[in-house]
Amino acid sequence: MISMPKALLVIVLALVLVCGGALFLLNKFVFQRFTDIPVQVFTQNVSPAAEHDDAPPLTTYVRDRRVIWAIDFLPDGRMIFTERAGTVSVVETNGEVNEVASVHVHTTSESGLHGIAVDPKFSENRFVYLYYTYRSDDMGTQNRVSRYVLEDTGLAGETIIVDNIPGASTHDGGRLKFGPDGFLYITTGDAQAPSLSQDQASLAGKILRVTRDGAAAPGNPFNTRIYSFGHRNPQGIAWDNDGKLWATEHGPSARDELNLIEAGGNYGWPELTGTDTKDGFQSPIIQSGAGTWAPGGLAFAEDAIFFSGLRGSALYEYNHATGELTEHLKDNLGRIRDVVLGPDGSLYIATSNHDGRGVPTRDDDRILRINLQKLDEL
Secondary structure, rough: OOOOOHHHHHHHEEEEEEHHHHHHHHHHHHHHHOOOOHHHOOOOOOOOOOOOOOOEEEEEOOOOOOOOOEEEEOOOOEEEEEEEOEEEEEEEEOEEEEEEEOOOOOOOOOOOOOEEEEEOOHHHHHHEEEEEEEEEEOOOEEEEEEEEEOOOOOOEEEEEEEEEEEEOOOHHHHHOEEOOOOOEEOOOOOOOOOOHOOOOOOOOOEEEEEOOOOOOOOOOOOOOEEEEOOOOOEEEEEEOOOOOOEEEEEOOOOEEEEEEEOOOOOOOOOOOOOOOOOOOOOOOEEEOOOOOOEEEEEEEEOOOOEEEOOOOOOOEEOOOOOEEEEOOOOOOOOOOEEEEEOOOOOEEEEEEEOOOOOOOOOOOOOOEEOOOOHHHHH
């Protein structure tokens, strides 16, 4: 016969096991989405200079942020990224995340601090460019692109290079990237005024191409800053191995687009969407039809085009040669806003689950690194 103390001990141990199992299940099915991802996703922050041949398919690089919007890299391999509320941070080689700027921005719904671009000649000039929303008494909500100098103490010396880009609570565009030609490309949204996309007197609903000082780049098709027009809300740009420019664009609820951009091209908004065609307008290479990608950042790697999906909750891979579109990480990470190719040959993606439309996990928002050699394992 079991004595009373021993019986109590058995009961206590049983309760501990039951409670522990319940907590494990709660953590797995409520707070985590990683049921299909290798456990290595929960690693500590690591340096972009690390060797990756034996790296797991997916590793966490930065965690506990709020609405990461854009990522770029400094020449020494350090990452620099923006958060929509106005923060700019650098990930040091030891994995530490240090804030280098807090920009005063106007944040309502989707507006705020957006794109970031490191100057190709950063080693000489230390220039970093930001795209952000602000509000003025006379102009209302606007967007601008400013140039800063990255000093030891952080970003300093703001120089506004493109101003008075129409803004709104949504449809602000916001991606910045330097092209292979050395000029800065800027995506702008229609600022909830669709007709502005067709108006060449307005900077809204366009892809712009400018110099470091914000002037129209030589060779622009209209001798203005405008490179292409007729866009609704383009949020991703990248160049392929042939130097061709691609862009993602949000459609009206559905009919999101992946476009091949030509200088002077008219991409149809608001007159055309999806599979519509008309002389004088450019049609998308692919579009989401009745579905929704809500595409964000765009990168070219391994002869394929990768773009992030917010509402689509996936990383999309498009093979232009075959026309095949593949989904990776579908519904595993929630909303994905940016994707970039790192100097180490890995893809880096950023989640956006704190943007009011996602369901954050305990580590969100995050930047994660994808080992392209093990992409099929995701």
